[in-house]
Amino acid sequence: MARGGRRLLSGVSLAVTRGTALSLHGRNGLGKTSLLRVLAGLLDPAEGRLIHDPEKTAYAGHGDAIKASLTVAEMLGFWADLYGAASIEPALLAFDLDAIAGRRGEALSAGQRRRCALARLALVNRPIWLLDEPTAALDQAGQAELCALLSGHLNAGGSALLVTHGAPPIDCPRLDLEAFRATPGEEAGAFAEALE
Amino acid sequence: MKALLIRDLRLALRSGGGFGLGLAFYLMVVVLTPFAIGPGRAGLTSVAPGILWLAALLAALLTLERLFALDAEDGSLEQLAMAMPLEAAVFAKALAHWLTSGAVLAALGPPLGVLLALPLEGALPLFWALLLGSPALSFIGAFGAALTVAVRRGGLLLSLLVLPLYVPTLIFGAEVARRGAQGLDYQAPLALLAALSLGCVAAMPFAAAAALRAGLR
Amino acid sequence: MHAMGSIWEYANPRKFMGWTGHALPWLWAIGLGLCALGLVWGFFFTGDDFRMGSTVKIIYIHVPAALMAINGYFLMFAAALIWLIRRQPVSALVGRAAAPVGLVMTLIGLVTGAIWGQPMWGTWWAWDPRLTSFLILALFYLGYIALWEAISDQDLAGDLTAMLAIVGSVFAVLSRYAARFWNQGLHQGTSVPVVTGGRTIDDYFFWPLAITMVGFFFLFVALVLVRARTEVRARRLSVLQARQAI
Numbered sequence: 341m342a343r344g345g346r347r348l349l350s351g352v353s354l355a356v357t358r359g360t361a362l363s364l365h366g367r368n369g370l371g372k373t374s375l376l377r378v379l380a381g382l383l384d385p386a387e388g389r390l391i392h393d394p395e396k397t398a399y400a401g402h403g404d405a406i407k408a409s410l411t412v413a414e415m416l417g418f419w420a421d422l423y424g425a426a427s428i429e430p431a432l433l434a435f436d437l438d439a440i441a442g443r444r445g446e447a448l449s450a451g452q453r454r455r456c457a458l459a460r461l462a463l464v465n466r467p468i469w470l471l472d473e474p475t476a477a478l479d480q481a482g483q484a485e486l487c488a489l490l491s492g493h494l495n496a497g498g499s500a501l502l503v504t505h506g507a508p509p510i511d512c513p514r515l516d517l518e519a520f521r522a523t524p525g526e527e528a529g530a531f532a533e534a535l536e
Numbered sequence: 537m538k539a540l541l542i543r544d545l546r547l548a549l550r551s552g553g554g555f556g557l558g559l560a561f562y563l564m565v566v567v568l569t570p571f572a573i574g575p576g577r578a579g580l581t582s583v584a585p586g587i588l589w590l591a592a593l594l595a596a597l598l599t600l601e602r603l604f605a606l607d608a609e610d611g612s613l614e615q616l617a618m619a620m621p622l623e624a625a626v627f628a629k630a631l632a633h634w635l636t637s638g639a640v641l642a643a644l645g646p647p648l649g650v651l652l653a654l655p656l657e658g659a660l661p662l663f664w665a666l667l668l669g670s671p672a673l674s675f676i677g678a679f680g681a682a683l684t685v686a687v688r689r690g691g692l693l694l695s696l697l698v699l700p701l702y703v704p705t706l707i708f709g710a711e712v713a714r715r716g717a718q719g720l721d722y723q724a725p726l727a728l729l730a731a732l733s734l735g736c737v738a739a740m741p742f743a744a745a746a747a748l749r750a751g752l753r
Numbered sequence: 754m755h756a757m758g759s760i761w762e763y764a765n766p767r768k769f770m771g772w773t774g775h776a777l778p779w780l781w782a783i784g785l786g787l788c789a790l791g792l793v794w795g796f797f798f799t800g801d802d803f804r805m806g807s808t809v810k811i812i813y814i815h816v817p818a819a820l821m822a823i824n825g826y827f828l829m830f831a832a833a834l835i836w837l838i839r840r841q842p843v844s845a846l847v848g849r850a851a852a853p854v855g856l857v858m859t860l861i862g863l864v865t866g867a868i869w870g871q872p873m874w875g876t877w878w879a880w881d882p883r884l885t886s887f888l889i890l891a892l893f894y895l896g897y898i899a900l901w902e903a904i905s906d907q908d909l910a911g912d913l914t915a916m917l918a919i920v921g922s923v924f925a926v927l928s929r930y931a932a933r934f935w936n937q938g939l940h941q942g943t944s945v946p947v948v949t950g951g952r953t954i955d956d957y958f959f960w961p962l963a964i965t966m967v968g969f970f971f972l973f974v975a976l977v978l979v980r981a982r983t984e985v986r987a988r989r990l991s992v993l994q995a996r997q998a999i
Contacts, residue, residue: 380618383753398618401614402611406610409546409550409553414546418543419615419619421538422619423619676924683916684900686906687904696895697896697899699892700921701920703924703928703932704927707932707935711934711935728931743919747912747913753909
């Protein structure tokens with residue numbers, strides 16, 4: 341797996357069984373986010389392949405996809421339509437958004453934006469969740485809500501991959517990606533011959 | 537796709553969406569023209585079809601930059617790419633852009649023609665030309681916007697890329713309006729203009745989606 | 754690169770640097786030699802045209818430059834297809850290298866055309882379909898070059914510029930026909946129609962012209978290869994820098 345022509349991780353092989361979560365760890369710049377993006381089908385791996393169908397994954401990245409001039413209810417309604425969910429009720433419930441449902445994106449705090457972005461997961465009916473730093477900007481209550489949402493998803497037979505720096509919001513095994521760090525000299529690309 | 541269309545229309549019409557800006561810009565250019573050309577009716581009549589077209593083209597260009605750049609910035613584009621085929625997303629967004637730019641400008645063009653001494657019989661051809669030609673502007677523009685998503689402040693570059701692509705549309709569109717204003721037959725250029733628009737509507741979403749995909753990688 | 758002797762082997766950066774290094778002196782020699790021969794012959798050993806006078810002699814620069822301007826775009830188009838389909842890294846660089854050369858050829862064509870047109874048509878510039886097409890061609894070159902410059906990720910820049918080159922080609926052709934529809938022009942018909950094999954100019958002017966055309970072609974190839982070699986070296990340098998940065 342490469343980013344900007346540099347090899348980041350190699351030999352990563354992952355399997356997450358139904359109903360379980362896995363938390364990925366590693367220092368900054370190691371390629372955790374890139375790995376999630378590969379798994380989400382947004383990025384092509386430099387080598388190897390994905391066994392699962394990216395259509396089965398839901399991805400929550402750094403971007404919250406909040407529009408300044410739309411209300412929370414409108415934004416959630418849009419994603420609900422797109423994913424064929426019947427109503428936005430589950431999303432409002434999961435993160436207690438009822439009070440701010442009529443508020444526009446520009447009036448939301450960082451934590452509220454985060455809740456709104458994560459609430460989208462409750463509308464997406466896909467079994468594999470890929471969460472990139474989901475707890476960033478969340479307060480205690482928000483973390484508890486995320487924990488409840490995640491356990492509900494896992495109990496229903498879904499699975500999740502989390503990238504976190506602190507403690508993961510839910511009790512789950514941890515995997516340190518440091519072991520897969522590509523050794524220098526393994527650079528990909530047609531012009532790497534210059535290194536010889 | 538309908539959901540995305542409605543969302544984009546909402547975004548365009550709310551504050552900061554740029555819908556009003558485009559229309560105001562169109563009005564400004566038309567109002568400024570007589571100051572540059574002179575108030576004589578003959579001179580104005582001869583440039584009216586061309587100015588009304590050129591101003592519509594520039595007004596459509598004005599709001600193109602934000603077509604994908606804002607969605608790419610806040611992470612919406614990734615989410616869209618995961619939720620639906622990007623071709624469909626491009627189609628819906630370009631359609632929303634057309635509905636809030638070209639379609640409205642087409643309705644606005646003939647009344648503004650009065651300010652430029654456009655002959656009355658030229659109003660209908662101008663309307664048809666703008667209505668049938670502006671989809672090409674939006675869909676070609678979507679391709680240009682997709683190419684410049686990765687570029688910060690890509691607005692200038694976008695116009696450099698897109699304006700040469702607008703040449704055939706402008707030629708046929710202004711030709712329809714000019715012939716109409718002179719009372720000549722304008723069927724042939726109008727048919728060519730419509731064909732061009734249809735071709736762009738059909739093909740450009742694929743080119744733009746390919747460019748967006750390359751940008752997400 | 755499994756098949757022995759596959760033509761694509763020559764597009765491998767190392768091989769590319771090897772064979773172009775050997776070929777370049779020859780290309781330069783042939784190109785410069787033929788240009789010198791054709792131009793000297795054309796300028797000093799052909800008489801003046803009975804209608805056009807001595808201004809006709811600018812044809813020996815105008816026509817070859819115009820031809821190379823169009824060939825440059827074809828080369829960009831072909832390189833774009835090869836990059837998008839086969840992902841041969843050198844092809845993206847060849848496209849990038851061809852653009853400035855093509856742009857300069859286009860400008861030479863436009864300027865010499867203006868110098869020729871002034872005494873002939875009594876104007877430096879007319880919105881004739883051919884002249885218009887060339888102006889639009891120059892704009893396409895500018896956009897292509899600007900897009901390459903604007904994107905720092907080289908693979909992404911290669912992808913996007915290739916798409917622009919392909920879509921741009923379609924619109925360049927459309928513009929050409931649209932311009933013809935818009936204004937029937939002043940410009941004379943083509944001097945050396947390739948398709949029919951016939952010629953509308955006299956042998957007297959033809960041979961020096963043919964020689965300069967071939968000479969310009971070799972010069973064009975040499976210039977593009979020099980630029981492509983520079984690009985290959987720049988890419989190697991950036992790989993080395995990326996290595997240092999780890």
